[in-house]
Amino acid sequence: MSLDMVFSLLGGLGLFIYGMKQMGDGLQKSAGNKLKQLIGLLTTNRIAGLLVGTGVTAIIQSSSATTVMVVGFVNAGLMTLKQSVGVIFGANIGTTITAQLISFKLSHYSLHAIAIGAVLYLFSKNDKLKHLGQVLLGFGILFLGMTIMKDTMKPLRKSEAFVHWMRTFSHVPILGVLVGTMMTVMVQSSSASIGILISLLSVGVLDYHAAVPILLGDNIGTTITAILSSIGTNRNAKRAAAAHTVFNVIGSLVFLVTLYIIPNFTGILENFFTNRALSAGHEVNAVRMIANTHSAFNIINALIWLPFVGFIVKIVNYIVPGEDDDIKRGLSYLDERMLETPSVAVEQLKREVARMLEISTDMVRDAKEAFLNENKDLIDSIRKKEEIVNELEEELLVFLTKIPQANLSEEDIKTIDMYFIIIDAIESVGDDADSLSKLLIEHINNKNEFSEDARDSIQNIFDISLDILAKTYELIEKESMSIATELIQAEQYVDDLQREYREEHMKRLNQGSCIPGAAIVYLEILEKLEHISDQSADIGHSFIEKK
Numbered sequence: 001m002s003l004d005m006v007f008s009l010l011g012g013l014g015l016f017i018y019g020m021k022q023m024g025d026g027l028q029k030s031a032g033n034k035l036k037q038l039i040g041l042l043t044t045n046r047i048a049g050l051l052v053g054t055g056v057t058a059i060i061q062s063s064s065a066t067t068v069m070v071v072g073f074v075n076a077g078l079m080t081l082k083q084s085v086g087v088i089f090g091a092n093i094g095t096t097i098t099a100q101l102i103s104f105k106l107s108h109y110s111l112h113a114i115a116i117g118a119v120l121y122l123f124s125k126n127d128k129l130k131h132l133g134q135v136l137l138g139f140g141i142l143f144l145g146m147t148i149m150k151d152t153m154k155p156l157r158k159s160e161a162f163v164h165w166m167r168t169f170s171h172v173p174i175l176g177v178l179v180g181t182m183m184t185v186m187v188q189s190s191s192a193s194i195g196i197l198i199s200l201l202s203v204g205v206l207d208y209h210a211a212v213p214i215l216l217g218d219n220i221g222t223t224i225t226a227i228l229s230s231i232g233t234n235r236n237a238k239r240a241a242a243a244h245t246v247f248n249v250i251g252s253l254v255f256l257v258t259l260y261i262i263p264n265f266t267g268i269l270e271n272f273f274t275n276r277a278l279s280a281g282h283e284v285n286a287v288r289m290i291a292n293t294h295s296a297f298n299i300i301n302a303l304i305w306l307p308f309v310g311f312i313v314k315i316v317n318y319i320v321p322g323e324d325d326d327i328k329r330g331l332s333y334l335d336e337r338m339l340e341t342p343s344v345a346v347e348q349l350k351r352e353v354a355r356m357l358e359i360s361t362d363m364v365r366d367a368k369e370a371f372l373n374e375n376k377d378l379i380d381s382i383r384k385k386e387e388i389v390n391e392l393e394e395e396l397l398v399f400l401t402k403i404p405q406a407n408l409s410e411e412d413i414k415t416i417d418m419y420f421i422i423i424d425a426i427e428s429v430g431d432d433a434d435s436l437s438k439l440l441i442e443h444i445n446n447k448n449e450f451s452e453d454a455r456d457s458i459q460n461i462f463d464i465s466l467d468i469l470a471k472t473y474e475l476i477e478k479e480s481m482s483i484a485t486e487l488i489q490a491e492q493y494v495d496d497l498q499r500e501y502r503e504e505h506m507k508r509l510n511q512g513s514c515i516p517g518a519a520i521v522y523l524e525i526l527e528k529l530e531h532i533s534d535q536s537a538d539i540g541h542s543f544i545e546k547k
Contacts, residue, residue, distance in 0.1 A: 008152040015145030023138030046086035053090020063095035064225035089302040096295040098191040103291035113140030149199040170209035180217020190222035239316040251301035363433035368462040389430035425535040484540035491537035
């Protein structure tokens, strides 16, 4: 194979992958922003998960993208591991749509599609037409890439050594599996590697018997994307990636063993698909047969394993042992059914708000540890909790607006009004903790150092702030007016302490015992912690005003 052939093949492959991405992006935009919601919402059982995974992958034209999305959902706590397995099964079925599409003789329409797609995409002011143009443009580029790959590979038919080597896969299937796996790992797309496989089939370099083992390898190689995406995620997200790998590897290995055990098994498959094509009045075509084999393999594999989702979960729990200390996302104590009994909803509201405050308090505690020990690892923890607090605020406010106030007592109505203020104050505490984490990054990156006195005062004001937050939690639980008064007095004490610490720090700065960079960070820490005491005082005022 000459250098020109290598570049032509890579160029064709590049166009194929780019076209597939453009077509998938256009279809996604046409579908709107509902795809991720669809994955998160319609996975209540394994069959729903299978259908969602199939549909979404057919739209975005990539099982890897779907499984990466699923890993992200599991990492975020928006989907359970068991739910994710059904979606992964469906993703494997959905990805066969690409092979089915490219197995049809549509290459001579590629330039037509590019011409029409380019006009719509570049000049249309209507979003729907623009998205349609992107789909057509991607469709045309995909088939143009296929044509280039086919034309590039045609001379290989004359190389007896190359043809002989490729066809050894029918006699030694394990070699075909390894080649298919490596090819897919390199291009990071099973659809792209199947595009290469179909190109080889279409020019006669490969026959159906040699292509089947490579197809099995493609199914194994595609799991690498999900594995890479799970690096740095929590254990359950790693288990979701492992489930994808286990499912594809076991299915492919079972099929591989069948190739060795049953004599001429690929011949049996070839006869089956040939008879189906002839009975339907279609042309017998190796390319169509490999596309149908791809679909049949993934559908049968998914249906066989669907009743054993729990078993796969056990396997991946064994592969990735341990427990995550993840915080549950979303509402824990409230749901829509409680709106039928508003008084119960108001009582449960207290527990949900208290939980939100606990998470915000943990963020402040993490910020303290991060500063005193210069621990960057805690920054990710703070940011994840910040996302959870923001989600809780949004969900709580939506829930509050849905409570039918006509059925509430005047006391309960005042309570709801009070919680609007409290929820906002707690979310502000989380924002302050997140701001502290950003200060920490600046502090470490600039290699600043606090004097011993500055460190002591930072630790002291952090401890006082955490005590105030603990008192705030107690106030929400007990609704004690004496605690509310204590919080208001504590806020004044922190104001005075902040002024005292600021003056002392300015003296240290003037004496040269503190560097200016550290001084700025120090003063901002004081300001953020003082603001936290303000939020607690606001909560105290809210309880007093309600009474």
